[in-house]
Amino acid sequence: MRNSFNPRFKPSNLYLWLVFLILYAPILYLGYYSFNSGETMHGFEGFTWHWYREVFADTRLLIIVLNTVVIALFSSAISTILGVIGAIAIHRTRRVRRQNALLSLNNVLIVSPDVIIGASFLIFFTMLGIKLGFASVLISHIAFSVPIVVIMVLPRLKEMSPTLLDAARDLGATEWDVLTKVVLPVIKSGIFAGFFMALTYSLDDFAVTFFVTGNGFTTLSVEIYSRARQGVSLSINALSTLIFLFTLALVVGYYFISRRGQAGAAGRRGRNAEWGLPNK
Structure with a gap:
């Protein structure tokens, strides 16, 4: 029944x-x-709309928004480049034990508490004599964004069939041609997904940034925390709502990029099956 x-x-x-x-x-x-x-x-x-007008009329706040966006864009771009290089290096490691060790090291910053990471960076910058400000925040955001990019790109590399690389080499392609004309186009969806994820993490980060910011430089998350400690103001509500909507747009963009990547992978597997090539 x-x-x-x-x-x-x-x-x-x-x-x-x-x-x-x-x-x-x-x-x-x-x-x-x-x-x-x-x-x-x-x-x-x-x-x-008073509280939203108050947010856009606050010159200092707009400068902080600009600082946050600049940090997010720069750190995401640099971490994407480093993450792609790291993912390719891990993927080309032949020994399983060594590959697992590299993946474990990559995942340390992902699973570690943000407070521990922020305190570690603070001690590190203090030891090196690096002044807290733009540079310290940028380096910290790059450090915790690179593992995220690696995690996003590595599955795309594993889905790529080795026969594509062998065919390109047989046709006379150099290693640079194989990288730029075969590997990067295949993993393009993973690269964009890693970039947007790194951008989202950078925009939302508070704990690490709270430890490494200074010299009059701050980001939105730290500024919201500072204002909230002075008393509840509905301008904080307006600012937080705008940040949430912007982050939501990034997540939706990441979702559609991931769906596009999955559809492309399914299409490649179908073509490989039609041509009698193995799917890996």
Whole structure:
């Protein structure tokens, strides 16, 4: 007898929706009161754009936004280049034990607590005499973004068939041609995904940046924390809502890039099957 129970009402689906509700309810609550004409979150008095206008009228805040975006773009671009190089180096390592060791070292910064990473960078920069500011924040963001890029790019490399590289070499391609005309186009979706993930992590990071910022240089996350300590202001709600929407746009972009990469990989496997080539 066919089960007439609607699968959309399974307990697992209800649990999933409950988890999403718990996660996003505070964000929606914060965004809702960013349009409040009052000055507190104890009651919604009326709709207004005042707090958003206040955010865009704050020159110091706009400079901090610019600092955050510059740090995110520079660190993401540099970490993407280094991450692609690292992923290719790990992929070309023949010994499984050595490859696993390299992957473990790569994942240290991902699994380590942000407080430990931030304190370690602070001690490191102090020992080297590097002044805390733009340079220290940039180096720190590059350091914790590189492993993310490696994780994004490495699966694309493993999906690539070795016969493509052998065919390119047989046709007279140099190693540089193989890299630029075969490898990089194949892993392009992973590169873009790694870049956007690194950009998202850089924009959202607080713990590491809090330790290594200084000399009048700060980022949005640290600024929001500083303002929140002085008292709850709905301008913080407006600023946080804008950051959330921007981050959400990055995540959606990453999702579509990943879907495109999966579709491309499925197409390559289909062509390989049609031509009698192995899928790896």
